[in-house]
Amino acid sequence: xxxxxxxxxxxxxxxxxxxxxxxxxxxxxxxxxxxxxxxxxxxxxxxxxxxxxxxxxxxxxxxxxxxxxxxxxxxxxxxxxxxxxxxxxxxxxxxxxxxxxxxxxxxxxxxxxxxxxxxxxxxxxxxxxxxxxxxxxxxxxxxxxxxxxxxxxxxxxxxxxxxxxxxxxxxxxxxxxxxxxxxxxxxxxxxxxxxxxxxxxxxxxxxxxxxxxxxxxxxxxxxxxxxxxxxxxxxxxxxxxxxxxxxxxxxxxxxxxxxxxxxxxxxxxxxxxxxxxxxxxxxxxxxxxxxxxxxxxxxxxxxxxxxxxxxxxxxxxxxxxxxxxxxxxxxxxxxxxxxxxxxxxxxxxxxxxxxxxxxxxxxxxxxxxxxxxxxxxxxxxxxxxxxxxxxxxxxxxxxxxxxxxxxxxxxxxxxxxxxxxxxxxxxxxxxxxxxxxxxxxxxxxxxxxxxxxxxxxxxxxxxxxxxxxxxxxxxxxxxxxxxxxxxxxxxxxxxxxxxxxxxxxxxxxxxxxxxxxxxxxxxxxxxxxxxxxxxxxxxxxxxxxxxxxxxxxxxxxxxxxxxxxxxxxxxxxxxxxxxxxxxxxxxxxxxxxxxxxxxxxxxxxxxxxxxxxxxxxxxxxxxxxxxxxxxxxxxxxxxxxxxxxxxxxxxxxxxxxxxxx
Numbered sequence: 001x002x003x004x005x006x007x008x009x010x011x012x013x014x015x016x017x018x019x020x021x022x023x024x025x026x027x028x029x030x031x032x033x034x035x036x037x038x039x040x041x042x043x044x045x046x047x048x049x050x051x052x053x054x055x056x057x058x059x060x061x062x063x064x065x066x067x068x069x070x071x072x073x074x075x076x077x078x079x080x081x082x083x084x085x086x087x088x089x090x091x092x093x094x095x096x097x098x099x100x101x102x103x104x105x106x107x108x109x110x111x112x113x114x115x116x117x118x119x120x121x122x123x124x125x126x127x128x129x130x131x132x133x134x135x136x137x138x139x140x141x142x143x144x145x146x147x148x149x150x151x152x153x154x155x156x157x158x159x160x161x162x163x164x165x166x167x168x169x170x171x172x173x174x175x176x177x178x179x180x181x182x183x184x185x186x187x188x189x190x191x192x193x194x195x196x197x198x199x200x201x202x203x204x205x206x207x208x209x210x211x212x213x214x215x216x217x218x219x220x221x222x223x224x225x226x227x228x229x230x231x232x233x234x235x236x237x238x239x240x241x242x243x244x245x246x247x248x249x250x251x252x253x254x255x256x257x258x259x260x261x262x263x264x265x266x267x268x269x270x271x272x273x274x275x276x277x278x279x280x281x282x283x284x285x286x287x288x289x290x291x292x293x294x295x296x297x298x299x300x301x302x303x304x305x306x307x308x309x310x311x312x313x314x315x316x317x318x319x320x321x322x323x324x325x326x327x328x329x330x331x332x333x334x335x336x337x338x339x340x341x342x343x344x345x346x347x348x349x350x351x352x353x354x355x356x357x358x359x360x361x362x363x364x365x366x367x368x369x370x371x372x373x374x375x376x377x378x379x380x381x382x383x384x385x386x387x388x389x390x391x392x393x394x395x396x397x398x399x400x401x402x403x404x405x406x407x408x409x410x411x412x413x414x415x416x417x418x419x420x421x422x423x424x425x426x427x428x429x430x431x432x433x434x435x436x437x438x439x440x441x442x443x444x445x446x447x448x449x450x451x452x453x454x455x456x457x458x459x460x461x462x463x464x465x466x467x468x469x470x471x472x473x474x475x476x477x478x479x480x481x482x483x484x485x486x487x488x489x490x491x492x493x494x495x496x497x498x499x500x501x502x503x504x505x506x507x508x509x510x511x512x513x514x515x516x517x518x519x520x521x522x523x524x525x526x527x528x529x530x531x532x533x534x535x536x537x538x539x540x541x542x543x544x545x546x547x548x549x550x551x552x553x554x555x556x557x558x559x560x561x562x563x564x565x566x567x568x569x570x571x572x573x574x575x576x577x578x579x580x581x582x583x584x585x586x587x588x589x590x591x592x593x594x595x596x597x598x599x600x601x602x603x604x605x606x607x608x609x610x611x612x613x614x615x616x617x618x619x620x621x622x623x624x625x626x627x628x629x630x631x632x633x634x635x636x637x638x639x640x641x642x643x644x645x646x647x648x649x650x651x652x653x654x655x656x657x658x659x660x661x
Contacts, residue, residue, distance in 0.1 A: 050187040057194030060096035121364035127161035148226035150215035152181030155192030178207035229279035233265035253299035308345035319494035323350040348413035445629035467604035480559030502560035577616040580623025
């Protein structure tokens, strides 16, 4: 029987449901931790759940003999106290650290879109790279090795480096390591402190100090000088404090442009390093090549602060669609000395064969081995010259710094690392397979379309304009709007974001050139300040030079000026039929102004065949097949052009091994 809710959305007792399931043999015994999680979910708000979990974790830590000062939790509701008491009870049977880790994992999974984390294998790789570069066992003036993460989240990077150092020095006193973190989100900071506290309780670290605060604007750890800095900074955060920090002393290498927040984090990390300290940051690939950051990249190279860049395969971390990079930085050992020699270390592990397993994701053992083998083969001593160190593995090179200091100062490893023979052959094999598949698609579409009979009677069918369809409520017409620059982001599209398209994007290649946070896009759509095309809408580019029509599929799309979203009534109009009619070349000619190459199309004047919905269906199917053929032909041209270029370059370089008849 329901215990609450409404007739349409009843609520039932969890304990009664479990008893019924047990009695009827539907489930095995549910673990105590699994039963505990729904009580946290019932607290609702992300911050409330996280704060309750952090406080429960402190109580569990106290049971292991580790006391942490608890902050005030005025936002916790009364029911949170009951949940925390239940957590302590469960931990007596399931283990304190195991219970907290299970609940933290479930909390992170439930809020994966709001809380970004560094995957554990990547965190360990970053830690091992920093330890390999540092190599020496010198400790700070206080006898400790200090590790700092200025954007620590829930402490994954600090946990990884603590584990790595413990494995390297099994007999070392754990009190000789200090793990220090700063986190803007106070809930994440509290969770990180507890998480690292459990590691400390097991003898893995020594000193743990996590503070809530804004590392760039008002760093609560500004007095720290770390031997190692690890950081996965916030992605493309435009509001990082550019104006108020214009004369900040940390900008030794130049004031970071407002659009280059990652460079601000790089300079902040360097400012927090002790002499000889090493920093490893995870950054989007555009940081290595964007024109706005060229001057600071040059300064980092000239001073030797930037020592290496490692390109990782796409999918290593959010945003999963791009090849992220590890930037390796170092401070000079003494004032006035150079941090490095004359060369730069570059490793391209982004497309190395065997680095990925398709849908299964990254092959972390293989990738880790490849990166660490190259890093350990390089001479990071600060005295390096050409030829110093061991022979570097394939895919890694040293490049003279002077060769990188040009008009672009592009540090993307793929631009400087020669493609290996195995990678080149694998890429050719993949391209031939892709081309063969596309040609099969063209053949299939052609066979379907070749059966179309266009010999219908000569009597012209009546048409109706988009304007009339809009007035008849057969469709809704929305015009794209100018997007505020402070909300519009560039570079790679992160998971959960909404792409934003402009007419210039169409002219330059057709892909969206920016994106909005999903919350901002949804808020703008509700208030009418943004135009968002939803799946099933027909999008029209109302400019003659870029006139295009398509049915938006899969994801929403924010539209800029001169782009239109037509949302057909499914009881009246088929979207594929509508798009096919609007694509007709006669439509663009009749509705255009023809005054210049940038002339606008009057979308309201576009003509659509006037047919009943049942009569639209065969037209819609044919239009859809025709669009698929067009896309396949376009892909054939693109893949074919790249294939011809690769083969030509290889032959011209004398790489012919055999020519099979």
